[in-house]
Structure formats: C-alpha cells, structure tokens
Amino acid sequence: MVTDSNGTPISDAEVILSIYPSRYFKGTPSLDTSSKVTIDAIGCDNEDINRNGLLDIGEDRNGNNQLDPGNVITVDNLTIKTGTNGYADFNVVYAIQYAWWVEAEIMARVSVGGSESSDTLFFTTTCLASDMPDNCPLSSPFGALKICDVTI
Secondary structure, eight states: OOBOTTSOBOTTOEEEEEEEEEEEEEEEEEEOTTOOEEEEEEEEEOSOTTOSSSOOTTOOTTSSSSOSSOSOEEESOSEEEOOTTSOOOOOEEEOGGGTTTEEEEEEEEEEETTEEEEEEEEEEOOOOGGGTTTTSOSSOTTOSOOOSSOOO
C-alpha cells in the first residue's frame, strides 16, 4: 500500500521489490493427525554475507562448498504499480521443497512526491493446506542436523 504524507492512497505509484532469503532452517517436522505441522529446527543466517551471490572466502560456514540457502525464493514481479486504492499485489514464488524452511526479507521501495520510502517485512515460506500432507516436505532440504556452523 502506498500513501502520501496525509495517508491518501496513491494510484499508479511504481513500487520496486526485492527479496533476499535471510535465513534457512535445519531440523525435522512432525505432522499430527489433523495435518498440523510442528517444526523442531534451528534458524541459520544466509551464508552470502555480502549478498553478491558468489561463494567468497569465509562464507561457507557449514562446510558444504556452497552458499545456503542459495537463490531459492523470488517474487513474480520486481516492479508493480498501485491501483486506485494505493494497493498492488504480487506473489512470492518458491519450490515446494522449501515450504517451512526459508525466511525471506522482502523490501518495497517507492518514490512519491519527491520523497523516497521503503519498507521491509519478513516472510516465512509455508505449505498450502491443499498440499497437505502428501506434497509438503517432511524433511529440510538443508538437513536435519541442527547446527549452522562447522566446528573446527
């Protein structure tokens, strides 16, 4: 939602989105008889500390020779325009194997009346109820061992 300084909705505002998988989770889920999922996991920070998409020295904290979680989440449109009510919709897109296992930082930036503004929210991936229980992952793609860093 985009508004001016008086709280009036701004139509046709161009909003620039970015998304970054800020954390990933390692552990195990359990599924009760009502298909409610409980996760026993540890959250690990994205290993790509400088956010350049390259495995640099000192970034592979878990010792698997790759950046975790990697580029596993996106939005369907990086630029959106608001409607007459000041709102614009977008979708967060990720493979189902990452449901429950990734937290992403979504940032929206906009310029209205010469002022730039941004807002960030954190989103944790989920699995749709319609996919329960057969299509949702019952193990983390990042492993069950609840350790983020390799002990040297």
